[in-house]
Amino acid sequence: MAEEFVPPTDEPAGEAWYEAQALTQDWWLIDQDSSEWKQRDWECLDLWIALQAHYDNDNSQYNERCIENGREKFQHSDPQVIEDIEEFKARLILRRGKFPTVIRLEVDGVSYEDATKYENRFNAPKIKRYHLTPVQTLIHYRQAKGRLDPAFAAQDELEHESQSNLKKLSMAWDSIKLMASPTQRRLAHQKLRKDLGIADKEYKSLMHTLLVEQSDENVQLDSVDAVKRAAAASEERAVVDRFLMAGAVSIIAAEGGCGKTALLWAISEAISNGSPLFGQLPTIKGHVVVIEADESWRNSAEKWSRMDYSPNKDNVYTQWAWDPSKLLELEQTIQKHNSVAVLMDSFGTLFSGGGESMNDSEIGLYIYTLNQMAARTGTAILVTHHLKKGASRDNSGNPRPITLPDLFGSSYIVNGASDIWALWRTADDEHSFQLRYLKDRSMLVERNFDFQLTGSDESLRFDLTGGSLHELETRKTVKAKLLSILRHSPHQWFTVERLGVELKEANKFSLSYSARAVRRELTELYAEAAVTGVARRRVNDGKPGRPKFEYAFVR
Numbered sequence: 001m002a003e004e005f006v007p008p009t010d011e012p013a014g015e016a017w018y019e020a021q022a023l024t025q026d027w028w029l030i031d032q033d034s035s036e037w038k039q040r041d042w043e044c045l046d047l048w049i050a051l052q053a054h055y056d057n058d059n060s061q062y063n064e065r066c067i068e069n070g071r072e073k074f075q076h077s078d079p080q081v082i083e084d085i086e087e088f089k090a091r092l093i094l095r096r097g098k099f100p101t102v103i104r105l106e107v108d109g110v111s112y113e114d115a116t117k118y119e120n121r122f123n124a125p126k127i128k129r130y131h132l133t134p135v136q137t138l139i140h141y142r143q144a145k146g147r148l149d150p151a152f153a154a155q156d157e158l159e160h161e162s163q164s165n166l167k168k169l170s171m172a173w174d175s176i177k178l179m180a181s182p183t184q185r186r187l188a189h190q191k192l193r194k195d196l197g198i199a200d201k202e203y204k205s206l207m208h209t210l211l212v213e214q215s216d217e218n219v220q221l222d223s224v225d226a227v228k229r230a231a232a233a234s235e236e237r238a239v240v241d242r243f244l245m246a247g248a249v250s251i252i253a254a255e256g257g258c259g260k261t262a263l264l265w266a267i268s269e270a271i272s273n274g275s276p277l278f279g280q281l282p283t284i285k286g287h288v289v290v291i292e293a294d295e296s297w298r299n300s301a302e303k304w305s306r307m308d309y310s311p312n313k314d315n316v317y318t319q320w321a322w323d324p325s326k327l328l329e330l331e332q333t334i335q336k337h338n339s340v341a342v343l344m345d346s347f348g349t350l351f352s353g354g355g356e357s358m359n360d361s362e363i364g365l366y367i368y369t370l371n372q373m374a375a376r377t378g379t380a381i382l383v384t385h386h387l388k389k390g391a392s393r394d395n396s397g398n399p400r401p402i403t404l405p406d407l408f409g410s411s412y413i414v415n416g417a418s419d420i421w422a423l424w425r426t427a428d429d430e431h432s433f434q435l436r437y438l439k440d441r442s443m444l445v446e447r448n449f450d451f452q453l454t455g456s457d458e459s460l461r462f463d464l465t466g467g468s469l470h471e472l473e474t475r476k477t478v479k480a481k482l483l484s485i486l487r488h489s490p491h492q493w494f495t496v497e498r499l500g501v502e503l504k505e506a507n508k509f510s511l512s513y514s515a516r517a518v519r520r521e522l523t524e525l526y527a528e529a530a531v532t533g534v535a536r537r538r539v540n541d542g543k544p545g546r547p548k549f550e551y552a553f554v555r
Helices: 015-029 035-055 060-068 085-097 134-144 149-177 182-196 200-214 216-220 224-233 260-273 297-307 324-337 347-351 361-377 411-416 469-488 496-507 515-527
Strands: 238-240 249-254 288-292 316-319 341-345 380-386 419-425 432-440 450-455 462-467 534-539 548-553
Touching: 015 035, 035 085, 085 134, 149 182, 149 200, 182 200, 182 324, 238 260, 249 260, 249 361, 249 411, 260 288, 260 297, 260 341, 260 380, 288 324, 324 361, 341 347, 347 380, 361 380, 361 411, 432 462, 469 496, 469 515, 469 548, 496 515, 496 548, 515 534, 515 548
Parallel strands: 249 380, 249 419, 288 316, 288 341, 341 380
Antiparallel strands: 419 432, 432 450, 450 462, 534 548
């Protein structure tokens, strides 16, 4: 994401930069007297200039050469701008087809002939305004259909070939999805990639683009009204209260040995029975799929014995052998059992077995695919993940809070997940832990909300002993009381200040409950209007500053 991009400090990075560096080093080895060079010199120069914008956008090479040659007046003072890709492609077509330059005869009432006269130069429009852009020039010649049609024919041939390959890719993908065996599907993907004649990395990128293009969200949710209708119809809910949201992908990141696998088993037990997690967080009772790759079934069976693991056996489905080609089977399993949760341990083991590096952007495609699956099925998908080595300790070896950059691997993993929790030890006694909400797209609770946990070596279980829970319980009570006040007087509008007074009188809350706190709970009630029936309207008091609102129960 743009706000997360950090420019390289030591050395520019990226494929275009390295291509430009190699081309610059070999540039003077080109035989510029050869017939091939003379036929395509401008095309090669355009390519070189485009790459230079990546490689040397501060013009340091040109400026240095200008100084060495005594031509300081030709130095560039501004950075090079990377040309739009469509303009660049159009320019190459024009070069190869040897199209003549197209000039506008008149701009702002001044003819091109007059604009080029020395005596009119300072009063006339800039000369570059008389020149069409490469894309405009191509459109001009396509409409003219003149003697340079062969270049357009070449372009049309490329368009036809790409459309043909897209059709082939779409039809093959539809066929591959119907294959019963994951191994057969993987072999089919390999054959399709070879038939298309593209590298594995490019093939994965193509498949990702195809999935995005064909996704239900892009096809069906193409307007504001469509999104609002879908949101109103959806049953957005927390499978584990304040912890795990349905229809979304969540990550819980921790260092090895922190007990995240045991925590996953405890979560599966609680959901399968419909019992509170940690004895305090309500759950929705339902079917759970557990995919375990970090441990063998023997290791897990030993954990179960120590935990006295007692799930509703009819509500838990376990899987021990996995690779990403089984994503289709996973969705079929969710639909077959109407699963409310999928618990996966761990992301690196499950999704990097095919040779992908955890630092590659392609690894984020799996999070994207899981997100689409969660949205389609409405299930909550929770994936465990590892931290960077030593992330939970500072330079002195003391425990420190975990942040999002501490997660191991590509930033695309973080960007793709809806919610992220981090688990780490807060003391050297090996029993004190903190579970913190680092990414809050589902808004289950506020960001940096935390649970204080105590772990047991004997039972491998966690007890919830503190953190933000008490504050949240108080807020939950206040929220319910505010809704009760509004419902008691339907269609009557209340200011925040008046509701604060009503709240205090009704429940004898302390004076410390500020207007800001009341406003926060009212904002949540309004955001959940489809369920709560709370509306708001703006109050025009004529004063500058933040807008003021009144609230009412209207349904």
